[in-house]
Amino acid sequence: MSVDLKKTATNGHEKILIPQEQQGKINEMRKLIGPLSGKALVYCSDASIARYLRARNWNVKKAAKMLKQTLKWREEYKPEQIRWEDVAQEAETGKIYRSNYIDKHGRTVLVMRPARQNSKSTKGQIKYLVYCMENAILNLQQDQEQMVWLIDFQGFNMSHISIKVTRETAHVLQEHYPERLGLAILYNPPKIFEPFFTMVKPILETKTYNKVKFGYSEDQNTKKIMEDLFDLDHLESAFGGNDTTPFDINKYAERMKEDDKKIPSFWTRETSPSSVPIDVPSLDSIKLDTDSDASDNEKIVRSSDSVVDTGLVNPDQNSTNQEDLNASAAVH
Structure with a gap:
Protein backbone atom coordinates (compact mmCIF):
# COMPACT_ATOMS: atom_id res chain seq x y z
CA MET A 1 0.00 0.00 0.00
CA SER A 2 1.41 3.36 -0.93
CA VAL A 3 0.39 6.91 -0.26
CA ASP A 4 0.68 9.71 -2.79
CA LEU A 5 1.99 12.77 -0.95
CA LYS A 6 1.90 14.98 -4.02
CA LYS A 7 -1.68 15.98 -3.42
CA THR A 8 -4.07 16.64 -0.60
CA ALA A 9 -5.91 13.48 0.31
CA THR A 10 -7.92 12.01 3.12
CA ASN A 11 -7.12 9.05 5.32
CA GLY A 12 -10.61 7.94 6.22
CA HIS A 13 -11.89 11.23 7.62
CA GLU A 14 -8.42 12.64 8.26
CA LYS A 15 -6.74 14.99 5.82
CA ILE A 16 -3.24 14.33 4.58
CA LEU A 17 -1.46 17.50 3.54
CA ILE A 18 1.80 17.93 1.68
CA PRO A 19 4.55 19.75 3.65
CA GLN A 20 3.92 23.11 1.96
CA GLU A 21 0.24 22.98 2.92
CA GLN A 22 1.13 21.98 6.45
CA GLN A 23 3.47 24.93 6.82
CA GLY A 24 0.81 27.27 5.52
CA LYS A 25 -1.64 26.04 8.16
CA ILE A 26 1.02 26.37 10.85
CA ASN A 27 1.72 29.94 9.82
CA GLU A 28 -2.00 30.72 9.99
CA MET A 29 -2.09 29.24 13.49
CA ARG A 30 0.77 31.43 14.65
CA LYS A 31 -1.09 34.55 13.51
CA LEU A 32 -4.18 33.51 15.47
CA ILE A 33 -2.22 32.64 18.60
CA GLY A 34 -0.25 35.87 18.62
CA PRO A 35 3.18 36.66 20.14
CA LEU A 36 4.63 34.11 22.54
CA SER A 37 7.50 34.09 24.98
CA GLY A 38 9.16 31.86 27.54
CA LYS A 39 7.92 28.30 27.91
CA ALA A 40 4.90 28.97 25.68
CA LEU A 41 7.27 29.84 22.84
CA VAL A 42 9.24 26.63 23.39
CA TYR A 43 6.04 24.60 23.56
CA CYS A 44 4.64 26.03 20.33
CA SER A 45 7.18 24.58 17.95
CA ASP A 46 5.99 23.86 14.44
CA ALA A 47 5.82 20.16 15.31
CA SER A 48 3.63 20.90 18.32
CA ILE A 49 1.30 23.16 16.35
CA ALA A 50 1.04 20.46 13.69
CA ARG A 51 -0.16 17.98 16.30
CA TYR A 52 -3.00 20.31 17.28
CA LEU A 53 -3.88 20.80 13.63
CA ARG A 54 -3.96 17.05 13.02
CA ALA A 55 -6.13 16.62 16.11
CA ARG A 56 -8.63 19.05 14.59
CA ASN A 57 -8.31 17.71 11.05
CA TRP A 58 -6.28 20.76 9.96
CA ASN A 59 -9.05 23.19 10.86
CA VAL A 60 -6.99 26.25 11.83
CA LYS A 61 -9.60 28.01 13.98
CA LYS A 62 -10.50 24.88 15.96
CA ALA A 63 -6.85 23.95 16.40
CA ALA A 64 -5.93 27.48 17.53
CA LYS A 65 -8.73 27.44 20.11
CA MET A 66 -7.53 24.08 21.37
CA LEU A 67 -3.91 25.23 21.62
CA LYS A 68 -4.87 28.43 23.44
CA GLN A 69 -6.74 26.34 26.00
CA THR A 70 -3.68 24.17 26.48
CA LEU A 71 -1.41 27.19 26.93
CA LYS A 72 -3.80 28.52 29.58
CA TRP A 73 -3.90 25.11 31.27
CA ARG A 74 -0.12 24.80 31.26
CA GLU A 75 0.27 28.29 32.69
CA GLU A 76 -2.11 27.45 35.55
CA TYR A 77 -1.33 23.75 36.15
CA LYS A 78 2.43 24.07 35.51
CA PRO A 79 2.98 20.42 34.51
CA PRO A 264 15.10 23.00 32.96
CA SER A 265 17.26 22.60 29.85
CA PHE A 266 14.32 21.00 28.01
CA TRP A 267 12.29 24.17 28.51
CA THR A 268 15.07 26.57 27.55
CA ARG A 269 16.14 24.70 24.43
CA GLU A 270 16.12 26.27 21.02
CA THR A 271 13.57 24.80 18.67
CA SER A 272 13.80 24.43 14.93
CA PRO A 273 10.66 25.87 13.30
CA SER A 274 11.13 23.70 10.23
CA SER A 275 11.24 20.38 12.08
CA VAL A 276 7.68 19.28 11.31
CA PRO A 277 7.05 15.58 10.76
CA ILE A 278 5.61 14.88 7.32
CA ASP A 279 1.91 14.11 7.69
CA VAL A 280 1.86 10.61 6.31
CA PRO A 281 -0.25 7.80 7.74
CA SER A 282 1.38 7.00 11.07
CA LEU A 283 1.20 4.52 13.90
CA ASP A 284 -1.78 6.30 15.40
CA SER A 285 -4.16 5.37 12.59
CA ILE A 286 -5.65 2.12 13.88
CA LYS A 287 -9.07 1.06 12.70
CA LEU A 288 -11.47 -0.86 14.90
CA ASP A 289 -14.13 -3.20 13.56
CA THR A 290 -16.75 -0.96 15.16
CA ASP A 291 -16.07 1.63 12.47
CA SER A 292 -18.66 1.29 9.75
CA ASP A 293 -16.05 1.46 7.02
CA ALA A 294 -13.48 -0.78 8.73
CA SER A 295 -12.50 -4.22 7.54
CA ASP A 296 -9.86 -6.75 8.50
CA ASN A 297 -7.65 -5.44 5.75
CA GLU A 298 -7.88 -1.93 7.17
CA LYS A 299 -6.75 -2.82 10.70
CA ILE A 300 -3.21 -1.57 10.26
CA VAL A 301 -0.61 0.36 12.11
CA ARG A 302 1.25 2.78 9.91
CA SER A 303 4.65 4.30 10.48
CA SER A 304 6.53 6.85 8.40
CA ASP A 305 8.63 3.99 7.05
CA SER A 306 6.17 1.14 6.72
CA VAL A 307 2.64 -0.10 7.16
CA VAL A 308 2.44 -2.94 9.68
CA ASP A 309 -0.62 -5.11 10.20
CA THR A 310 -1.68 -4.92 13.84
CA GLY A 311 -4.09 -7.79 14.04
CA LEU A 312 -4.69 -7.08 17.72
CA VAL A 313 -8.14 -7.84 19.02
CA ASN A 314 -10.50 -4.91 19.24
CA PRO A 315 -12.95 -4.31 22.10
CA ASP A 316 -15.83 -5.82 20.18
CA GLN A 317 -14.34 -9.22 19.48
CA ASN A 318 -12.23 -11.82 21.27
CA SER A 319 -10.26 -13.17 18.33
CA THR A 320 -8.98 -12.05 14.96
CA ASN A 321 -9.17 -13.70 11.57
CA GLN A 322 -6.37 -11.93 9.77
CA GLU A 323 -4.05 -14.20 7.86
CA ASP A 324 -1.42 -11.77 6.65
CA LEU A 325 -0.03 -10.67 10.03
CA ASN A 326 3.13 -9.04 8.81
CA ALA A 327 2.01 -7.35 5.64
CA SER A 328 3.88 -4.15 4.95
CA ALA A 329 4.29 -1.67 2.14
CA ALA A 330 6.48 1.35 1.59
CA VAL A 331 5.01 4.81 1.99
CA HIS A 332 6.17 6.93 -0.92
Missing part, protein backbone atom coordinates in the same frame (compact mmCIF):
# COMPACT_ATOMS: atom_id res chain seq x y z
CA GLU A 80 6.67 21.05 33.78
CA GLN A 81 7.21 21.95 37.44
CA ILE A 82 6.00 18.61 38.82
CA ARG A 83 8.88 16.63 40.29
CA TRP A 84 9.26 13.08 41.57
CA GLU A 85 8.89 14.12 45.18
CA ASP A 86 5.46 15.56 44.35
CA VAL A 87 4.11 12.24 43.05
CA ALA A 88 6.27 9.57 44.70
CA GLN A 89 3.43 8.32 46.91
CA GLU A 90 1.17 7.78 43.90
CA ALA A 91 3.96 5.93 42.11
CA GLU A 92 5.11 3.55 44.83
CA THR A 93 3.06 0.52 43.72
CA GLY A 94 4.17 0.70 40.09
CA LYS A 95 0.68 1.41 38.77
CA ILE A 96 2.17 3.60 36.02
CA TYR A 97 5.80 3.85 35.00
CA ARG A 98 7.98 4.52 31.98
CA SER A 99 9.64 1.33 30.85
CA ASN A 100 13.38 1.17 30.26
CA TYR A 101 12.82 0.04 26.66
CA ILE A 102 11.18 1.50 23.57
CA ASP A 103 9.26 -0.21 20.80
CA LYS A 104 10.78 -0.97 17.41
CA HIS A 105 9.50 2.36 16.10
CA GLY A 106 11.38 4.28 18.78
CA ARG A 107 8.33 5.15 20.84
CA THR A 108 8.45 5.61 24.60
CA VAL A 109 6.48 2.92 26.45
CA LEU A 110 4.31 3.61 29.49
CA VAL A 111 3.29 0.53 31.47
CA MET A 112 0.03 0.70 33.41
CA ARG A 113 -1.31 -1.76 35.97
CA PRO A 114 -4.77 -0.66 37.16
CA ALA A 115 -4.88 -3.44 39.79
CA ARG A 116 -2.10 -1.61 41.63
CA GLN A 117 -4.19 1.50 42.16
CA ASN A 118 -3.29 2.90 45.58
CA SER A 119 -5.13 6.21 45.70
CA LYS A 120 -8.66 7.54 46.00
CA SER A 121 -7.58 11.07 45.09
CA THR A 122 -8.58 12.10 41.57
CA LYS A 123 -6.30 15.12 41.85
CA GLY A 124 -3.35 12.97 42.89
CA GLN A 125 -3.92 10.39 40.17
CA ILE A 126 -4.18 13.00 37.43
CA LYS A 127 -1.08 14.82 38.69
CA TYR A 128 0.90 11.59 38.52
CA LEU A 129 -0.44 10.81 35.05
CA VAL A 130 0.59 14.28 33.87
CA TYR A 131 4.04 13.76 35.37
CA CYS A 132 4.33 10.44 33.51
CA MET A 133 3.24 12.05 30.23
CA GLU A 134 5.73 14.90 30.61
CA ASN A 135 8.47 12.42 31.44
CA ALA A 136 7.61 10.21 28.48
CA ILE A 137 7.77 13.22 26.15
CA LEU A 138 11.07 14.29 27.72
CA ASN A 139 12.49 10.89 26.76
CA LEU A 140 11.13 10.66 23.21
CA GLN A 141 13.68 10.13 20.48
CA GLN A 142 14.30 13.18 18.33
CA ASP A 143 12.37 11.80 15.36
CA GLN A 144 9.43 10.43 17.37
CA GLU A 145 6.37 12.20 18.78
CA GLN A 146 4.25 9.39 20.12
CA MET A 147 4.22 6.77 22.83
CA VAL A 148 2.76 3.33 23.48
CA TRP A 149 0.69 2.34 26.50
CA LEU A 150 0.85 -1.27 27.69
CA ILE A 151 -1.95 -1.91 30.16
CA ASP A 152 -1.66 -5.09 32.23
CA PHE A 153 -4.98 -6.28 33.68
CA GLN A 154 -3.60 -9.01 35.93
CA GLY A 155 -5.48 -8.98 39.25
CA PHE A 156 -7.94 -6.37 38.00
CA ASN A 157 -11.47 -5.92 39.30
CA MET A 158 -13.95 -3.09 38.87
CA SER A 159 -13.01 -1.49 42.19
CA HIS A 160 -9.71 -0.44 40.63
CA ILE A 161 -11.23 2.08 38.23
CA SER A 162 -13.38 5.18 38.51
CA ILE A 163 -15.62 6.84 35.94
CA LYS A 164 -14.63 10.23 37.35
CA VAL A 165 -10.90 9.57 36.99
CA THR A 166 -11.41 8.01 33.56
CA ARG A 167 -13.34 11.06 32.37
CA GLU A 168 -10.71 13.47 33.69
CA THR A 169 -7.92 11.35 32.22
CA ALA A 170 -9.56 11.37 28.79
CA HIS A 171 -10.05 15.14 28.99
CA VAL A 172 -6.45 15.91 29.90
CA LEU A 173 -4.96 13.56 27.32
CA GLN A 174 -7.24 14.52 24.45
CA GLU A 175 -7.25 18.26 25.04
CA HIS A 176 -3.67 18.87 26.18
CA TYR A 177 -1.61 16.00 24.75
CA PRO A 178 -3.07 15.59 21.25
CA GLU A 179 -1.46 13.08 18.93
CA ARG A 180 0.87 11.83 21.66
CA LEU A 181 -0.72 8.38 21.99
CA GLY A 182 0.26 6.08 19.17
CA LEU A 183 -1.18 2.82 20.46
CA ALA A 184 -2.74 1.49 23.67
CA ILE A 185 -2.72 -2.27 24.17
CA LEU A 186 -5.12 -3.57 26.82
CA TYR A 187 -3.52 -6.89 27.73
CA ASN A 188 -5.73 -9.70 29.06
CA PRO A 189 -8.67 -7.52 30.11
CA PRO A 190 -11.37 -9.60 31.86
CA LYS A 191 -14.89 -9.88 30.52
CA ILE A 192 -16.15 -7.57 33.26
CA PHE A 193 -14.08 -4.74 31.79
CA GLU A 194 -15.77 -4.78 28.38
CA PRO A 195 -19.08 -3.20 29.56
CA PHE A 196 -17.09 -0.47 31.28
CA PHE A 197 -15.13 0.22 28.10
CA THR A 198 -18.37 0.41 26.15
CA MET A 199 -19.74 2.84 28.73
CA VAL A 200 -16.75 5.22 28.47
CA LYS A 201 -16.59 5.09 24.68
CA PRO A 202 -18.74 8.26 24.30
CA ILE A 203 -16.15 10.34 26.19
CA LEU A 204 -13.37 9.22 23.86
CA GLU A 205 -12.74 10.94 20.57
CA THR A 206 -12.93 8.56 17.61
CA LYS A 207 -9.22 8.91 16.93
CA THR A 208 -8.41 8.00 20.52
CA TYR A 209 -10.82 5.07 20.58
CA ASN A 210 -9.30 3.73 17.38
CA LYS A 211 -5.87 3.57 19.01
CA VAL A 212 -7.05 1.10 21.64
CA LYS A 213 -6.57 -2.62 21.03
CA PHE A 214 -7.32 -5.63 23.18
CA GLY A 215 -4.61 -8.31 23.29
CA TYR A 216 -4.66 -11.78 24.86
CA SER A 217 -1.68 -13.86 25.94
CA GLU A 218 -3.10 -17.09 24.51
CA ASP A 219 -3.93 -15.52 21.15
CA GLN A 220 -1.30 -16.40 18.54
CA ASN A 221 -2.08 -13.30 16.54
CA THR A 222 -1.42 -11.11 19.59
CA LYS A 223 1.87 -12.92 20.22
CA LYS A 224 2.98 -12.25 16.66
CA ILE A 225 2.13 -8.58 16.91
CA MET A 226 4.01 -8.16 20.18
CA GLU A 227 7.03 -9.74 18.50
CA ASP A 228 6.68 -7.29 15.62
CA LEU A 229 6.44 -4.29 17.93
CA PHE A 230 8.96 -5.15 20.66
CA ASP A 231 12.28 -6.80 21.34
CA LEU A 232 11.04 -9.73 23.42
CA ASP A 233 14.25 -9.87 25.45
CA HIS A 234 13.40 -6.40 26.79
CA LEU A 235 9.62 -6.76 26.94
CA GLU A 236 8.20 -7.74 30.33
CA SER A 237 6.90 -11.27 30.78
CA ALA A 238 3.47 -9.86 31.69
CA PHE A 239 3.12 -8.89 28.01
CA GLY A 240 4.64 -12.05 26.54
CA GLY A 241 8.26 -10.96 26.73
CA ASN A 242 11.30 -12.62 28.28
CA ASP A 243 12.14 -10.04 30.97
CA THR A 244 11.09 -11.31 34.39
CA THR A 245 12.69 -8.47 36.36
CA PRO A 246 10.11 -7.13 38.86
CA PHE A 247 9.35 -3.44 39.19
CA ASP A 248 11.69 -1.82 41.72
CA ILE A 249 10.39 1.46 43.09
CA ASN A 250 13.79 2.48 44.45
CA LYS A 251 15.57 2.04 41.12
CA TYR A 252 12.69 3.75 39.32
CA ALA A 253 12.80 6.69 41.74
CA GLU A 254 16.47 7.20 40.94
CA ARG A 255 15.73 7.18 37.21
CA MET A 256 13.01 9.77 37.62
CA LYS A 257 15.15 12.02 39.81
CA GLU A 258 17.83 11.99 37.14
CA ASP A 259 15.22 12.84 34.51
CA ASP A 260 13.95 15.70 36.66
CA LYS A 261 17.39 17.30 36.31
CA LYS A 262 16.93 17.46 32.53
CA ILE A 263 13.69 19.44 32.68
